[in-house]
Amino acid sequence: GEDVEQSLFLSVREGDSSVINCTYTDSSSTYLYWYKQEPGAGLQLLTYIFSNMDMKQDQRLTVLLNKKDKHLSLRIADTQTGDSAIYFCAEGSGNTGKLIFGQGTTLQVKP
Amino acid sequence: SAVISQKPSRDICQRGTSLTIQCQVDSQVTMMFWYRQQPGQSLTLIATANQGSEATYESGFVIDKFPISRPNLTFSTLTVSNMSPEDSSIYLCSVGGLGESSTDTQYFGPGTRLTVL
Numbered sequence: 001g002e003d004v005e006q007s008l009f010l011s012v013r014e015g016d017s018s019v020i021n022c023t024y025t026d027s028s029s030t031y032l033y034w035y036k037q038e039p040g041a042g043l044q045l046l047t048y049i050f051s052n053m054d055m056k057q058d059q060r061l062t063v064l065l066n067k068k069d070k071h072l073s074l075r076i077a078d079t080q081t082g083d084s085a086i087y088f089c090a091e092g093s094g095n096t097g098k099l100i101f102g103q104g105t106t107l108q109v110k111p
Numbered sequence: 112s113a114v115i116s117q118k119p120s121r122d123i124c125q126r127g128t129s130l131t132i133q134c135q136v137d138s139q140v141t142m143m144f145w146y147r148q149q150p151g152q153s154l155t156l157i158a159t160a161n162q163g164s165e166a167t168y169e170s171g172f173v174i175d176k177f178p179i180s181r182p183n184l185t186f187s188t189l190t191v192s193n194m195s196p197e198d199s200s201i202y203l204c205s206v207g208g209l210g211e212s213s214t215d216t217q218y219f220g221p222g223t224r225l226t227v228l
Contacts, residue, residue: 043219
């Protein structure tokens with residue numbers, strides 16, 4: 001069945017770049033998403049990429065998609081302490097609009 | 112994007128009771144969904160709320176336990192019935208279909224944090 005995998009934890013120093021990786025199995029995914037969840041808060045849509053794109057850049061965020069390997073990454077440049085949160089990768093399943101989420105990667109940013 | 116509100120934001124309930132969660136959107140949307148996030152876990156889709164017809168449930172979720180209503184394109188409710196401590200979770204509604212495609216960006220409400228004693 002459909003599955004999305006992420007590493008569970010990443011620790012970086014303030015000012016460094018962070019790279020969060022995600023793999024998925026459903027080759028029919030239309031969109032791939034990155035969401036951010038801060039403690040006690042809901043999910044904030046950070047960015048998304050259409051499956052026929054290789055890269056998308058939005059300010060400090062860069063999304064890379066390798067469709068052949070079904071690998072998605074989120075790079076955060078100049079990581080700040082306010083970026084500390086859980087980051088969820090999700091794939092959009094065909095025309096149903098359903099999202100399949102990864103387990104979430106906890107990003108810890110040390111001053 | 113859409114502004115999505117949920118009521119209540121949190122609740123503490125006794126086992127055996129039921130709780131209805133409301134989701135309100137400030138614009139008409141094609142698709143509305145309900146997700147559950149158990150403590151320390153990722154999100155799992157419960158069902159797709161269909162306007163004017165019965166919801167479409169995912170494997171492991173049934174209408175008797177999680178009845179859903181969607182009377183129009185801006186509002187939906189999820190009821191958690193006959194609650195047990197295992198139902199303690201955050202329940203989130205999400206909306207999609209704000210653009211031309213029914214499968215474009217999806218936005219989430221703030222969630223309802225439910226604790227069952």
